[in-house]
Amino acid sequence: MKDIQNLQDDRRISIRKVGVKTIPYPITVLDRQKKLQHTVATVDMYVNLPHHFKGTHMSRFVEILNRFHGKFDLQKIHLILQEMKEQLDAEAAHLEVRFPYFLERSTSNDAGMERYECRMHGSLQECVDLVMELTVPITLPKSLGRWGYAQVSVRFNEFIWLEDLISRVQQAIRAGAESASVESLCGQLGDALQATSEISWFRVEMENLADGCSTFATVESSLS
Amino acid sequence: MKDIQNLQDDRRISIRKVGVKTIPYPITVLDRQKKLQHTVATVDMYVNLPHHFKGTHMSRFVEILNRFHGKFDLQKIHLILQEMKEQLDAEAAHLEVRFPYFLERSTSNDAGMERYECRMHGSLQECVDLVMELTVPITLPKSLGRWGYAQVSVRFNEFIWLEDLISRVQQAIRAGAESASVESLCGQLGDALQATSEISWFRVEMENLADGCSTFATVESSLS
Amino acid sequence: MKDIQNLQDDRRISIRKVGVKTIPYPITVLDRQKKLQHTVATVDMYVNLPHHFKGTHMSRFVEILNRFHGKFDLQKIHLILQEMKEQLDAEAAHLEVRFPYFLERSTSNDAGMERYECRMHGSLQECVDLVMELTVPITLPKSLGRWGYAQVSVRFNEFIWLEDLISRVQQAIRAGAESASVESLCGQLGDALQATSEISWFRVEMENLADGCSTFATVESSLS
Amino acid sequence: MKDIQNLQDDRRISIRKVGVKTIPYPITVLDRQKKLQHTVATVDMYVNLPHHFKGTHMSRFVEILNRFHGKFDLQKIHLILQEMKEQLDAEAAHLEVRFPYFLERSTSNDAGMERYECRMHGSLQECVDLVMELTVPITLPKSLGRWGYAQVSVRFNEFIWLEDLISRVQQAIRAGAESASVESLCGQLGDALQATSEISWFRVEMENLADGCSTFATVESSLS
Numbered sequence: 001m002k003d004i005q006n007l008q009d010d011r012r013i014s015i016r017k018v019g020v021k022t023i024p025y026p027i028t029v030l031d032r033q034k035k036l037q038h039t040v041a042t043v044d045m046y047v048n049l050p051h052h053f054k055g056t057h058m059s060r061f062v063e064i065l066n067r068f069h070g071k072f073d074l075q076k077i078h079l080i081l082q083e084m085k086e087q088l089d090a091e092a093a094h095l096e097v098r099f100p101y102f103l104e105r106s107t108s109n110d111a112g113m114e115r116y117e118c119r120m121h122g123s124l125q126e127c128v129d130l131v132m133e134l135t136v137p138i139t140l141p142k143s144l145g146r147w148g149y150a151q152v153s154v155r156f157n158e159f160i161w162l163e164d165l166i167s168r169v170q171q172a173i174r175a176g177a178e179s180a181s182v183e184s185l186c187g188q189l190g191d192a193l194q195a196t197s198e199i200s201w202f203r204v205e206m207e208n209l210a211d212g213c214s215t216f217a218t219v220e221s222s223l224s
Numbered sequence: 225m226k227d228i229q230n231l232q233d234d235r236r237i238s239i240r241k242v243g244v245k246t247i248p249y250p251i252t253v254l255d256r257q258k259k260l261q262h263t264v265a266t267v268d269m270y271v272n273l274p275h276h277f278k279g280t281h282m283s284r285f286v287e288i289l290n291r292f293h294g295k296f297d298l299q300k301i302h303l304i305l306q307e308m309k310e311q312l313d314a315e316a317a318h319l320e321v322r323f324p325y326f327l328e329r330s331t332s333n334d335a336g337m338e339r340y341e342c343r344m345h346g347s348l349q350e351c352v353d354l355v356m357e358l359t360v361p362i363t364l365p366k367s368l369g370r371w372g373y374a375q376v377s378v379r380f381n382e383f384i385w386l387e388d389l390i391s392r393v394q395q396a397i398r399a400g401a402e403s404a405s406v407e408s409l410c411g412q413l414g415d416a417l418q419a420t421s422e423i424s425w426f427r428v429e430m431e432n433l434a435d436g437c438s439t440f441a442t443v444e445s446s447l448s
Numbered sequence: 449m450k451d452i453q454n455l456q457d458d459r460r461i462s463i464r465k466v467g468v469k470t471i472p473y474p475i476t477v478l479d480r481q482k483k484l485q486h487t488v489a490t491v492d493m494y495v496n497l498p499h500h501f502k503g504t505h506m507s508r509f510v511e512i513l514n515r516f517h518g519k520f521d522l523q524k525i526h527l528i529l530q531e532m533k534e535q536l537d538a539e540a541a542h543l544e545v546r547f548p549y550f551l552e553r554s555t556s557n558d559a560g561m562e563r564y565e566c567r568m569h570g571s572l573q574e575c576v577d578l579v580m581e582l583t584v585p586i587t588l589p590k591s592l593g594r595w596g597y598a599q600v601s602v603r604f605n606e607f608i609w610l611e612d613l614i615s616r617v618q619q620a621i622r623a624g625a626e627s628a629s630v631e632s633l634c635g636q637l638g639d640a641l642q643a644t645s646e647i648s649w650f651r652v653e654m655e656n657l658a659d660g661c662s663t664f665a666t667v668e669s670s671l672s
Numbered sequence: 673m674k675d676i677q678n679l680q681d682d683r684r685i686s687i688r689k690v691g692v693k694t695i696p697y698p699i700t701v702l703d704r705q706k707k708l709q710h711t712v713a714t715v716d717m718y719v720n721l722p723h724h725f726k727g728t729h730m731s732r733f734v735e736i737l738n739r740f741h742g743k744f745d746l747q748k749i750h751l752i753l754q755e756m757k758e759q760l761d762a763e764a765a766h767l768e769v770r771f772p773y774f775l776e777r778s779t780s781n782d783a784g785m786e787r788y789e790c791r792m793h794g795s796l797q798e799c800v801d802l803v804m805e806l807t808v809p810i811t812l813p814k815s816l817g818r819w820g821y822a823q824v825s826v827r828f829n830e831f832i833w834l835e836d837l838i839s840r841v842q843q844a845i846r847a848g849a850e851s852a853s854v855e856s857l858c859g860q861l862g863d864a865l866q867a868t869s870e871i872s873w874f875r876v877e878m879e880n881l882a883d884g885c886s887t888f889a890t891v892e893s894s895l896s
Binding site (some may be wrong): 014015016017018020021022023024046047057058062103168182183207213214215216217218219220 | 238239240241242243245247248252270282286306344407408410431437438439440441442443444
């Protein structure tokens with residue numbers, strides 16, 4: 001025991017973050033049309049420890065998560081973060097929830113469903129910070145095959161339906177489709193998000209699957 | 225033309241980065257035993273553009289890369305970055321090279337080769353900054369199956385062989401294997417890297433593939 | 449038109465199978481504890497065409513699938529296959545449904561959920577043939593880390609809960625864990641499945657994640 | 673010992689195949705322009721055991737492979753298979769070698785290299801049977817983005833350069849590009865392969881990355 005303490009004192013470095021990764025977890029997500037959508041998330045949970053801590057009880061992460069079992073939706077993220085921060089004596093707590101979200105495609109004549117990969121990252125130090133990331137596949141009107149992807153990260157001022165965010169992205173892409181350069185499409189999507197009052201911050205990465213490699217461009221919201 | 229200029233003036237956001245992604249590219253890497261190792265990299269190239277730029281010629285990225293064809297090794301990264309910055313009038317240039325590196329396994333009696341995933345990220349704004357990332361699979365002495373992974377990122381003071389970095393990581397893990405908690409192993413690897421004079425900065429993420437999910441811990445070098 | 453017909457006559461080869469792939473689709477699966485489990489499947493649908501056919505209307509596949517929307521469970525597979533065979537004038541129809549299935553882990557003290565990858569392959573020529581494939585992660589009692597996987601494919605004589613099949617696999621593995629050679633564990637799992645009356649046919653592939661590469665063994669049920 | 677023998681006698685099932693999987697291995701491949709191309713393969717090796725065998729020494733697989741280290745090219749596959757069959761007393765031996773193959777793109781003005789995924793499967797029971805599988809990405813002349821893929825499997829009558837097989841596939845696709853239906857493109861590629869004298873057997877699976885899911889078609893060579 002003593003040796004371990006001494007070792008600890010001599011060390012110049014200390015554990016920054018500890019946690020659990022890739023926990024499979026069924027969740028429900030708010031769905032405008034169907035009220036609730038059942039989907040399957042992958043969850044990461046981790047904390048920043050104070051410098052004098054050497055570790056923590058990993059099983060506590062899963063215990064906290066299990067207390068929300070069957071009631072886990074995205075509105076619970078701040079409650080889970082609070083429990084993590086308190087029970088693990090952490091300086092900061094982080095929760096990352098990745099899940100596919102499904103929407104029926106109404107615009108195309110071949111029907112079916114479209115899959116959107118979503119990622120909600122919540123962290124709590126002094127206050128809760130939430131970032132939603134959404135990957136929207138892009139198929140241009142006259143294109144054969146898949147043009148590419150837009151990965152949109154946003155912070156919110158107020159609640160916005162995932163459906164509305166997705167359709168905002170798709171409208172901007174459709175409006176800009178004639179240029180079809182990855183830079184101009186990315187810029188036009190940035191303009192559209194800048195004009196969306198529910199969004200306080202955004203970043204877009206747009207990727208065009210080109211011949212042999214991909215081209216990409218990014219934009220980020222300005223501060224004023 | 226005029227419309228585009230006006231649109232440009234009204235926009236509050238501008239393109240941050242543009243580039244090409246996931247270019248397949250054969251490279252050679254220095255190998256202490258065999259002098260050179262031929263391997264196959266995946267390359268990303270991108271630049272930060274000045275604010276008044278709307279885009280760039282994507283084909284120039286691949287043209288620059290092709291000028292180094294057959295002579296691309298990690299020592300050329302700063303030359304490629306310089307060409308990118310100059311020819312694309314960029315504020316900053318970035319080059320990311322991911323490749324598998326192979327070493328014969330001499331310690332175990334079942335011989336064969338071990339594969340290490342490497343990632344070299346170079347960027348040039350005022351000066352060149354290089355970060356090497358290396359993923360080392362961990363199999364503990366008495367364990368059946370795969371214990372987990374260590375992902376080690378380092379900046380260098382001077383040249384160090386990939387072989388030496390890998391064996392430094394493996395020695396630290398073997399020495400700490402009795403505890404086998406992800407936090408203590410991670411801390412001990414951090415101590416070993418802190419004591420390596422060729423390394424000026426490091427970050428470690430260690431992951432233990434546990435039952436149903438993974439546990440992980442991170443350490444980072446202190447500044448003094 | 450005429451040219452196409454002539455071309456058709458001169459061809460020595462003809463389309464074997466046509467279909468749609470990787471359709472994202474929410475489904476419900478029978479769950480012994482919770483009655484129903486909502487999960488997210490990936491669906492492939494395809495048919496063998498008669499030799500004089502040159503193609504089919506791809507949109508019909510998705511139309512058929514959409515008729516079962518909100519009511520798709522594994523008991524509907526034979527109905528979907530019948531619709532496919534009839535409406536597409538096919539010699540044979542195939543439906544493959546891949547989905548993750550979740551169970552709470554009661555045996556281990558760290559709780560949480562375990563994820564099992566499942567694949568149901570149904571085909572209809574004269575009669576319906578159903579094969580269920582299940583991947584069970586293996587963690588041995590005294591092992592640190594992940595030992596490997598068992599991929600179990602079965603045909604049924606009568607209904608068996610996924611829960612029962614999974615626990616049958618886990619019991620056989622736990623009973624054989626002392627040997628821990630991939631061949632003997634695989635053989636013992638084969639013996640256990642051979643003794644399961646609900647199963648009319650099986651094949652097992654067992655994989656041990658060893659140092660640098662994996663070892664594996666397969667067994668298949670004998671006919672009598 | 674005796675118990676194990678008895679157990680063996682009572683068992684109705686026996687191990688079918690044993691082997692090693694996903695061995696990372698540097699190889700050289702014949703390249704028409706550069707004479708030799710260095711690339712990185714993933715190798716699977718396995719055997720069918722006689723019914724009275726309970727297992728084999730897994731380390732022998734890697735020992736055999738290591739004897740060819742630095743001299744492994746596709747011409748050595750039949751030698752490796754012979755050693756496997758003899759030294760492991762096997763009824764049949766199997767060797768699967770997956771590797772990326774790179775060609776400079778001369779037809780497009782954006783230069784760069786194209787990556788082709790290859791898979792060589794060799795098996796030896798009475799005689800050696802070799803099947804080469806090649807995945808060719810498809811970008812249609814007027815298309816934006818990626819149209820899809822052709823996966824071509826062939827058996828050979830005589831040596832054919834990978835370059836020639838790839839260009840045969842690309843010519844057929846370019847000639848048929850106007851129709852752009854996955855069935856007609858697939859049929860036309862089948863006709864082109866049927867007319868290639870070096871090929872004794874083929875199978876093609878063609879996939880079109882469509883909106884939300886993929887459509888696909890397959891053809892296979894007729895016997896006469």
